[in-house]
Amino acid sequence: MSLTGMVAALIADDGTADWPARVPARLESFLASLPRPARAGFRAAAHGLDAYAVARTGRTLAALSPGERESLLAGLGRRPGLVSLLDVLKVPVLLASGTEHMLRQQGLPRVAAAPDPPLDCTPVHEWPARSTADAVVVGSGAGGAMAARTLARAGLSVVVVEEGRHHSTRSFGARPPVERFAELYRDGGATVALGDPPLLLPVGRAVGGTTVVNSGTCYRTPDHVRARWSSEFGFVAADGLDGHLDDAERTLRVAPQPLDVLGNNGRLALDGARRLGWRAAPLRRNAPGCKGSCQCVVGCPTGAKQSVQLSVLPDACAAGARIVTEARVERILVDADRPGGPRAAGVRVRRAGGDVEILAPLVVVAAGALHTPPLLRRSGLGGHPYLGRNLSVHPATSVAGRFAEPVTAWRGVLQSVGVEEHHHAGVLIEATATPPGMGSFVLPGLGRELRRELEGTDRLATLGAMIADRPSGRVLGRGRPLLRYDLHPRDAGRLMHAVRSMGELLFAAGAEEVLTGIAARPRVRTLAELDALLAGANARQLHLSAYHPTGTAAAGGDSQRSPADPLGRLRGVRGVLVADASVLPSCPEVNPQLSIMAAASAVTRAHLEQ
Structure with missing residues (x-):
């Protein structure tokens, strides 16, 4: 169905300005990036609004005059039960409208950006069907990047597997923010935690993970939080977190x-x-050198923000790490017949025309707090009763x-x-x-x-x-995660x-x-x-919204409540480390990038020192 009438009603397009007429096309393009259920839900709501117009006037919204549309909306706005429906419709319309209004006022700012540091990236369709490494890291965000760098610098051959694409700084400056938004966020930014109330929970998907689209704010983990992680939860890796935090700050030039x-x-x-x-x-x-372009959440167009694809991952690649892009890990491979119990044997990656296997005795899971639990379940490693529980989201x-x-x-x-x-x-x-x-x-x-x-x-x-927040959520499912969170x-x-x-x-x-x-x-x-x-x-x-999911494969000393042990090793299998936001025992109470990087560094360093 055409969205022209709905958009004209919501933003009062009366023909006196040219930018509102471009909003429907912009909105259609954005909707195409959303997952099918979200797209279908939006269109159903829009259809319901149009059906209401037909029932009241005998004509669709597009056929009404500006004054008639305004009168219709005024009646709807007085019906409390419809206010939430209208807000659902407004969110993507405002996204498209804000973009067109901004472009009308100032155009697309042109900024000069230096070339990005080199990365050894290979799209999955160019990767061999079978390869070997000393370690595979699943995910290239804050935790995965730090784990890869730590292992590569120790002399291990490391392959990082990332579901998203690699985006350059220059590509950010060449497109309007809304177009980057749709590409850089998983499901076009429409990840939702169902519950009372529902929460929008956008997460990034790209080389660099959510660090590509976060604010760049870098808080150290508060002392009382670290003390609690150690004393109450038994997360031993947190005991020496100060040095790892110092290293992360130096790397990111905080x-x-x-x-x-x-x-x-x-x-x-x-x-x-x-x-x-x-x-x-x-x-x-x-x-460092921020130009104030206010676009951190859609990829910094100047390269000032030191997301891990500009800071940590280049160091990892310089030490020999390789990155496979556009690659979804289907499962962690496990050798169940090894003496001493099951042991990681690598990963299997989905690819059109035949899957890819990367064999390695060490797998570092850093797919993020929302996607690490489903991956472990798909791999037959999801038996711990608290896997996927303990979800905090910083409402x-x-x-x-x-x-x-x-x-x-x-x-x-x-x-x-x-x-x-x-x-x-x-x-x-x-x-x-x-x-x-x-x-x-x-x-x-x-x-x-x-x-x-x-x-x-x-x-x-x-x-x-x-x-x-208190850990009031769960991550369910084996494929696409189903999120449940009750405030x-x-x-x-x-x-x-x-x-x-x-x-x-x-x-x-x-x-x-x-x-x-x-x-x-x-x-x-x-x-x-x-x-x-x-x-x-x-x-x-x-x-309400949320931005920092943590805790779904938490490390700790209580084997009944912590899927990972005090050093971040997944219980029940050898050779699997958890090195992302999942491993944090509770909400870090601040923007978590430094906490995640430090924890990943501590977990991988502890493995190397065994």
């Missing part, structure tokens, strides 16, 4: 973000925190403040300032701005109201907050506390109003109004 490219979004957050007396500072990031929500003067939040660092005043209560606030339409904040309104919001985004400053009541309270704190910060910075993300009252003009709203609201009314 430093506080300089003020000159912070951007107005970050400066307003600092100003509000200063007026409140709150602890806040520019974030430590892995982006997050956003608010925005409207200011009298332009903020133009997308000119500057995407994630610029950390506000740690409430971190002791499990709430970490970060000033986060994205290219228009690409953030987790959903603009309020429908029709002309939503159009005004789109055209007024230059006056919005945005904040995001994530909470240190714990304690964590729901933390999210409401986060919204209140972000509102207070924005008002302190001079916001004229705060956009709450709560459909019942999307705008408040005073802190007292926000307090009154939150007193009658709950976390399930917020627009």
Whole structure:
């Protein structure tokens, strides 16, 4: 079905500007990148909206006048049961609309980028049907890259197997952000954890994994978290994590973000925190020479952000590691008849025209917290009762403040300032701005109201907050993972506390109003109004997302609760290490890239020292 009428209704395309007419084609292109169930669900919802128009007027949305569409939407907006359906439709429409509006205003920025460091990458269709190595690493993200480098530098022959493609920095600068978004995220960014409430949980798929599309924020694992991992969970590898964290920071060239490219979004957050007396500072990031292009989440077009495909993996390849791309590992091969018990024998990779086998006595699983459990199950290694359990996801929500003067939040660092005043209560606030339409904040309104919001985004400053959550989720399945996550009541309270704190910060910075993300009252003009709203609201009314899944193959001393042993070795088989976010025993309470890299380094180093 054509999406023209639905888009025209949602963003009030009245023919007075040219960019809205290009949104349907942009939306169609984006939908094509989504998995079939998500695509079908969106089209069914769009069809339902069109059917409603026919039932009420006898004509489709495309056949109605702008005024008739506006009247129809006004009626729908007064029906609480349909608000969530309309928000589902709005998210991809805003993504496409924000792109077209941005291109109309400033075009596609042209940036000069130096050539990327060389990588030894071979697409799977060019790889031999059978090969051997000392070690195979499944996944090339933060954990897999660090494991590969550690093993290769020790003299082992290493093959890294990555499901995604290799994307160069220059390719990022040549395409609009939304086109990169669809390619760089698994399922076009539409990974969802089902539960109460559902959570959008986007993860990357490329050489470099999610580090290619994260914010570049680099927090060290807090001391109290490391102490808990060691004393409560018995994750012995965490005992010496300091040195591994130091190494990761040096490799990524981590430093506080300089003020000159912070951007107005970050400066307003600092100003509000200063007026409140709150602890806040520019974030430590892995982006020396950042130009403030605000595109970290769709691949840095300047090469400033030191994702692992620009930092760790080149070192691994220089030491002899090779990377097989566009290769999905179907199963880990196991020699069940070896003396002493089953032992890893390599991996089997799916390929059209015949599978590929890479034989090795060591397999490092680093497919990520969502995909490591299904891989182990497909391999006959998923018998541990806690495999796939213990899932933490750092639930997050956003608010925005409207200011009298332009903020133009997308000119500057995407994630610029950390506000740690409430971190002791499990709430970490970060000033986060994205290219228009690409953030987790959903603009309020429908029709002309939503159009005004789109055209007024230059006056919005945005904040995001994530909470240190209890492990309330599970990863099910053997093929495509099925995610289940139910927000714990304690964590729901933390999210409401986060919204209140972000509102207070924005008002302190001079916001004229705060956009709450709560459909019942999307705008408040005073802190007292926000307090009154939150007193009658709950976390399930917020627009929630999540970004940092961890813990689904956790390491620890309790053999009944930890699928991996204290050194990250998978229980029940020799020669399989877990070296990604899965191995972390609990939520790290901060952006986890350094924690994952350090843990992977510790796990692989411990193996080499045995």
